[in-house]
Amino acid sequence: MKFGIAVFPGTWSDRDCKHAVELAGHEAVMLWHKDRDLKGSDCVILPGGFSYGDYLRAGAVARFAPLMESVTEFASAGGLVWGICNGFQILCEAHLLPGALTRNSSLEFRCAPTWLRVETGDNAFTAGCARGEVLQIPVSHGEGRYVADEETLDMLEREQRVAFRYVRRDGSVVEGDTPNGSMHDIAGIVNERRNVLGMMPHPERACEPLLGSSDGMQLFSSVAKAVSGNGVMPVAAVS
Amino acid sequence: MTFAVEVVVVLKPVVNDPQGLVVRDGLHRLGFPGVRSVRVGKHLELEVEGDDEAEVRAQVEAMCEQLLRNTVIEDSRIGSVSTLSGKAL
Numbered sequence: 045m046k047f048g049i050a051v052f053p054g055t056w057s058d059r060d061c062k063h064a065v066e067l068a069g070h071e072a073v074m075l076w077h078k079d080r081d082l083k084g085s086d087c088v089i090l091p092g093g094f095s096y097g098d099y100l101r102a103g104a105v106a107r108f109a110p111l112m113e114s115v116t117e118f119a120s121a122g123g124l125v126w127g128i129c130n131g132f133q134i135l136c137e138a139h140l141l142p143g144a145l146t147r148n149s150s151l152e153f154r155c156a157p158t159w160l161r162v163e164t165g166d167n168a169f170t171a172g173c174a175r176g177e178v179l180q181i182p183v184s185h186g187e188g189r190y191v192a193d194e195e196t197l198d199m200l201e202r203e204q205r206v207a208f209r210y211v212r213r214d215g216s217v218v219e220g221d222t223p224n225g226s227m228h229d230i231a232g233i234v235n236e237r238r239n240v241l242g243m244m245p246h247p248e249r250a251c252e253p254l255l256g257s258s259d260g261m262q263l264f265s266s267v268a269k270a271v272s273g274n275g276v277m278p279v280a281a282v283s
Numbered sequence: 284m285t286f287a288v289e290v291v292v293v294l295k296p297v298v299n300d301p302q303g304l305v306v307r308d309g310l311h312r313l314g315f316p317g318v319r320s321v322r323v324g325k326h327l328e329l330e331v332e333g334d335d336e337a338e339v340r341a342q343v344e345a346m347c348e349q350l351l352r353n354t355v356i357e358d359s360r361i362g363s364v365s366t367l368s369g370k371a372l
Contacts, residue, residue: 101353137353144355146294149301191298191356225301 045070045271047264048085050115050131052077052095052106057128057248061091064248068264077109086271087124087168088115090131092184092246102145102187103133112138124168124267125240129185132232132242141235141242142200143192149225153186157256158223158245160208160231161215167238170207172266178215179208179259181245183223183231188244190226190233197228207241208232286331286339289362290351293324298356326362327351336364 047065051058051074058074065072073083077095082088096105106112112134119125119140127135135141148154159180162173173179192200200206208231210222222229224244232243247260294300300322307321329346333339343361352359 100350104350104353136355142355144353146298146356147301149299151301151305193297193355225299 045086045268046084047072047267048075048082048088049073050075050077050088050090050111052093052109052111054095054097055091055093055130057092057130057246060246060248061089061128064251064260064264065089067251068261068268070264070268075111077106077111080110080114082114082118085118085123087126087267088118090115090125090127090134091248092129092131095130095134098130098187101133101137103130103135103137106130106134107138116140119235119240122237122239124271126169126267127240127242128246128248129183129188129244132244133187135240135242140240141233142196143190143233145187145244146189146191147187148185148189148223153184154188154223155182155184156223157182158231159211159213159215160245161211161217163206163209164204164234166204167207167234167241168267168270169234169241169263170266172262172269176215178211178213179247179250179262180213180257181247181250181260182257183245184249185224185244188224188226190224190228190230190244192227200230200233201228203236205234205236205238206230206232207234208243208245284333284335285367286333286336287363287365287367288329288331288339288343289364290327290329290343290347290359291324291362292327292347292352292357292359293322295356295358330367340364 062072250257250260302323303321310318347359
């Protein structure tokens with residue numbers, strides 16, 4: 045399958061994503077921010093970085109890029125869009141996902157391994173994981189504190205749209221024990237149709253043992269499996 | 284006519300502002316114990332072409348909704364609006 049990887053000025057994880065995609069045995073095509081052509085991508089990745097220097101707000105300017113018009117259309121038609129770190133910020137600014145990402149409560153940039161509990165498997169991105177499974181995937185951000193109003197948080201919980209929550213290594217939840225102070229310990233969410241995922245941690249940086257974890261590869265494999273299944277969403281794996 | 288417009292963007296009252304808390308604590312340490320709250324925001328200065336103040340205000344309000352503030356977490360208000368004399372800026 046083909047992953048399209050968006051490249052904005054200031055994107056820094058595009059090559060890492062390409063590396064992970066190719067390690068997983070798939071094709072990666074780079075998508076320049078000034079182009080509108082998604083080059084036949086089955087899944088578009090908005091990678092991490094500091095698009096447009098994070099001017100005004102992280103992700104605020106990227107949403108006006110010509111490429112984002114195509115990405116928005118693609119998402120509206122049910123196409124798979126995967127925002128990682130800055131990509132998550134862009135998806136929130138573009139209103140493809142609810143809520144916003146604000147300064148870490150520590151006010152520090154955090155670059156460290158984190159443990160994510162898979163909260164739902166009913167989407168292409170996590171269908172290959174068991175619900176409750178704990179993945180070791182690092183974060184690397186200064187603005188990753190997920191915030192939303194109570195109504196939105198209730199909706200996300202009710203509709204099981206929290207994809208990942210920060211947990212301890214053993215999978216236990218200690219409320220508020222997150223790298224950024226996210227509400228409900230949220231590390232990633234999906235949209236209503238479950239074809240758009242935004243997550244702060246970087247699965248592409250957990251793609252081989254040399255990096256300390258290969259857990260991120262499960263997500264790339266999961267997407268590929270979903271796409272090769274003739275577009276039929278795999279049934280959630282429940283542990 | 285060209286108008287100079289100030290816009291202030293601040294986090295909504297319900298959104299935690301860790302930056303503001305740090306500044307408040309710093310002020311306490313510097314001997315200003317009376318500071319009860321600090322909220323850190325952004326100050327933008329725009330120069331906008333328009334027919335009159337009302338039209339320019341309406342334009343800037345629209346800009347706030349579409350880009351200058353993140354409507355999920357931020358409020359904005361227009362500060363002073365004044366005319367700029369001369370064309371060269």
